Amino acid sequence: MVSVVDSPEAHRVTLRPSPARHHAVVLALPRPPLCRDFEPARFERVRAAALARLAARVGSGDGPAPLVDLEDPAHAHLPSVVERLTREGVRAVVLFGAADRPELARELAARFDGAVHSAPRDALLDGALGPEL
DSSP: OOOTTTOGGGGSOOOOOOOOOOSEEEEEOOOOHHHHHSSHHHHHHHHHHHHHHHHHHHSBTTBSOOEEETTSGGGOOHHHHHHHHHHTTOOEEEEESTTTOHHHHHHHHHHOSSEEEEOTTOOTHHHHHSSOO
């Protein structure tokens, strides 16, 4: 125990709360091959804007939800990403790109123990046929 008389400065320390842990993340599935081959710059721009909006919507008052992008080579291996998310205490994943990559969405749902949600209007292929998301 710290004595107030012996060391008064020890009682004036401001405690800093630990950073808030996010229990939900946005997981972006890789673009389908058509979106990487046909107008890649346009689809990359549309995807980045949609991901930013989704992360802000899923996030709490502490800011946008963390984003895990499977197009990033550091996160490309789905089993290791699922293992890391589980270890970090993530309980829910909001998928972006499930409509474009249903095979990866099914694999994630089978591997992840928490809740898996799909973001509405997340299909990049719709952007090839109509207005941007």
